[in-house]
Amino acid sequence: MTRIGQPWFDDAAGPLVRPYAVTRGRTMGAGHDLDMLTLVVTVSPAPRLRHVETEYSEIVQMCRTAQSVAEVSARLNLPLAVTKILVGDLIAEGVLNFRAPASGDSDTDIAGIGDLNILQAVLNGIRKL
Numbered sequence: 777m778t779r780i781g782q783p784w785f786d787d788a789a790g791p792l793v794r795p796y797a798v799t800r801g802r803t804m805g806a807g808h809d810l811d812m813l814t815l816v817v818t819v820s821p822a823p824r825l826r827h828v829e830t831e832y833s834e835i836v837q838m839c840r841t842a843q844s845v846a847e848v849s850a851r852l853n854l855p856l857a858v859t860k861i862l863v864g865d866l867i868a869e870g871v872l873n874f875r876a877p878a879s880g881d882s883d884t885d886i887a888g889i890g891d892l893n894i895l896q897a898v899l900n901g902i903r904k905l
């Protein structure tokens with residue numbers, strides 16, 4: 777029980793607002809399939825924001841230089857799924873530009889056969905330890 781004048785929350789408890797409250801209960805973004813490696817950058821000059829939530833203005837400020845969605849999520853201290861929704865809203869409004877991560881056609885590109893061989897070699901090395 778707290779005494780009069782003492783705060784009723786603990787700093788170690790974390791945020792008091794649940795992530796779904798930030799997105800108003802939405803679990804899907806504005807139609808953009810964003811990857812955690814997608815780069816986002818603020819359009820210059822940035823149009824006026826239609827959202828009053830502080831997260832939107834923070835995203836616009838930090839994306840003056842290109843940031844990945846994962847970096848934005850880490851800096852905001854929000855789950856990646858929530859950040860994707862907020863970033864998607866700003867892309868849909870024309871406030872942010874985005875560039876999806878490069879994907880290749882060869883077998884040795886990201887998540888291709890080459891990566892699986894490397895992962896298998898690492899696993900084999902760990903097992904030998």
